[in-house]
Amino acid sequence: MKLLRFAADMMARCWRASPGRTLIILIAIIVQFSSSIVLAVLQRTIVDKAGSHLLTVVAVAGVGLALAMTADHAANRIQTNLRATVDTRVAYALAHDLAIWATTDPQLDLYDRPDVLDRMHRVRAQHRSLVGLGWSVILTAAVSVNLVASLVLLAQISPWLIGVAILAVPPLILSQRSRRHLQSAIERSAPAERQEARLHALTSNPEQAAELRISRNEATIDDRCRTLWQDAQGMLRQGHLRAGVTSYAGSLIFTVGYLCSITLTLVLVIDGEATLGDLALVLGLGETLRWRVFGVVASLSAVTDGARVAREYLLLRQQYEHALRPERAADPPDRLAAGIGLRGVTYRYPDHQRPAVDSVTADLPAGSVIALLGENGAGKTTLVKLLLGQYTPQSGQITIDGMDLQSMDPRAWATRCSGLVQDFAKLQGPVRESVAAAALRPLNRTEIRTAIDDAHAGPIIDGLPDGLDTRLGLAYGTANLSHGQWQRLALARGLTRTTPLLLVLDEPTSALDPEVEHQLFDSFFRRARQVATTHGAIALVVSHRLSTTQDADLIIVMDHGHIVEVGDHTALIDADGRYAELFRLQSNAYR
Ligand SMILES: Nc1ncnc2c1ncn2[C@@H]1O[C@H](COP(=O)(O)OP(=O)(O)OP(=O)(O)O)[C@@H](O)[C@H]1O
Known part of the structure; x- marks a missing residue:
């Protein structure tokens, strides 16, 4: 029938x-x-x-x-x-x-x-x-x-x-x-x-x-x-x-x-x-x-x-x-008052024996900048995806100001998340369309240019034959960008959203030179502080470069899917644990 x-x-x-x-x-x-x-x-x-x-x-x-x-x-x-x-x-x-x-x-x-x-x-x-x-x-x-x-x-x-x-x-x-x-x-x-x-x-x-x-x-x-x-x-x-x-x-x-x-x-x-x-x-x-x-x-x-x-x-x-899930109809709050809570959150990929994120419990206070650290495969990106609502925990609960993320409309939550993820898209086509693609309303050229400048991508666009109108990508045969340049455009796209509750910067440094990296973190933290004031937004930075994350309000260290250390830079150095050891190693290496 x-x-x-x-x-x-x-x-x-x-x-x-x-x-x-x-x-x-x-x-x-x-x-x-x-x-x-x-x-x-x-x-x-x-x-x-x-x-x-x-x-x-x-x-x-x-x-x-x-x-x-x-x-x-x-x-x-x-x-x-x-x-x-x-x-x-x-x-x-x-x-x-x-x-x-x-x-x-x-x-x-x-x-x-x-x-x-x-x-x-x-x-x-x-x-x-x-x-x-x-x-x-x-x-x-x-x-x-x-x-x-x-x-x-x-x-x-x-x-x-x-x-x-x-x-x-x-x-x-x-x-x-x-x-x-x-x-x-x-x-x-x-x-x-x-x-x-x-x-x-x-x-x-x-x-x-x-x-x-x-x-x-x-x-x-x-x-x-x-x-x-x-x-x-x-x-x-x-x-x-x-x-x-x-x-x-x-x-x-x-x-x-x-x-x-x-x-x-x-x-x-x-x-x-x-x-x-x-x-x-x-x-x-x-x-x-x-x-x-x-x-x-x-x-x-x-x-x-x-x-x-x-x-x-x-x-x-x-x-x-x-x-x-039509039953998931709740809208996210307009601004965060308390923050995001994780209680025993566990996620295991299909056909994997070990959970990538294992019984994670943490409080991410509203308006804070949080650094997520850990070795390759520690579960950082998976935790970010859980917070973005891209994965559903098999057990445990994520709450947004006390409201279960599972009761929230996933698309509505997605519109309140922003930033740069590891698997960012290289959206081919005119620069202005590529940058405006995540905005929730039509943007004029000035707004597009502001987002590009905020992501320190201005010089890239200025070097293109038709500026904002240049068609990017091999599919059009006009201009292609380096991986790091694409990454900065993706960040510009993320920055076009002005009311996020969760701002993410996942592993941005791999394709960037130190100066651009410094500028990029600088502008990201500036934006984070701005939306923290206006919307109580939480900014989450995943990075292996500890020098750039030491100013975070809270540092979370992960290992094998677990949270092993939580605190600010001073507290974690005093504790002389995994973070202190990693920090010493990196300081010596970059001296
Ligand atoms: N899409 C996927 N399907 C299956 N397994 C995955 C997938 N993504 C990640 N994993 C596995 O989950 C574990 C945690 O991966 P995750 O990417 O969260 O770690 P990470 O800490 O972000 O690592 P890195 O620093 O290398 O980015 C790893 O063992 C990885 O193999």
Whole structure:
């Protein structure tokens, strides 16, 4: 029922995409499926009236065949041509849905799951069968009506000829089985195909290409790609072979049945129980009937294919709707009064044994600047993502001024978070659009320029041929930026939000030279103090450079997912623990 509703929705989308073309395609389907019946009946009448004049029989059969072929061909061409346009428009709308689902949802949990990634890959690769689902249901109905009408005509000659319909059942069953073989091969090969595609994309991605070329590991990558590709192709080949043999067996059974029905009619004609016109009808109808039976099988298979992809598409939609959780409707406070609380917060990535963040309890006071320190893999970025609402803790609770983050609308919370994350986006296109993309209202050029200056990105833009209007990124072929320059533009984007409650700066220093780093921290802390006063905002800085974070109000040191030390710089130096040791090491190294 759900799938029929989905098919109807696809037809409604076709209608909205192009009502005129959709109407003409529907008329073409009716013409195509009624022409064979009309012509077969016409053929029988003319042959019977022509008596035994062989020449007339051949002439009429020839004209009938030509007419049938012309109507069939014309209807077919119309459908193919017009459907190309209609289907492309609907396919674009579906691809748009998928892109929106992947980006509107602030939660990242789903995108760490290989099963969800595989599902997205399959739906993207086969989204044309989704568009075809509505048409396939209509074609199945049309071809079934045609089949029943043909069988009624045949039964008038001899009820035995209905046996042809019974012989259509094995090809139907075998064709479904054949599809299943193919589908299971596609599903088994999807992970290998996805990995291979990603590895290959890596080699042609300009950002990673340089490292790959210097490390001269193309042979290893190539071997890995080839192995993955061969694995996937092996599975697909096996699936195609099994599917081909199974469906060919079905065709063979029907062909034998068709030959038997002609022989039976011949015997009836010889015995005087059927006319030559009946034989012409069986020959004409039988030939097209054969294709109609396969038509039923093919359109049913297309329905099955479309239904399978539709089920996956609906699952993605359901996951997306669930992620948005309508019951999470609370709005964040206008300004923070108390701060953010973490109570026993634990998060473990799928298929990981150890939690990345383990029973973390802490209070982040409103209006404070907090530094989050720790070795690689200590869980800092994961904790930041939990605070941004991108992950849901498996246990424990995060509260915003006492309100559970899980009761809050994740999108509303996302709009009150800002800054620079580790996996920042390099938004290609005009500079002004790239910078204004996170603003919650349209920005004028002065506001865009202010955000750029705040991120110390002014000199970068001044050096570009068209300033704010320069199109960035290799996709446009005009100007590209260094990683550090892209990073500063991403920070400018983060600074366009003027009312954040949580301001994040995650590991910004890796791509920056010391002077820019100093300027950047300086302006970030200035902005942090400003929004701390106006909105009680909390600023969270993740860094390995302790000299830049020592002025933070609170320093949190993490290790293996746990918080191991909390305090300000003086308190932690006095405590002479992990922080003091790290600070001494870095001071000596930079002396
Ligand atoms: N998307 C992910 N899927 C699976 N595991 C992940 C993912 N991101 C991080 N991890 C794992 O979680 C642990 C904590 O990673 P996290 O990135 O939070 O550490 P970090 O302290 O920010 O490290 P770094 O200083 O290197 O950025 C690591 O063991 C890492 O392998």
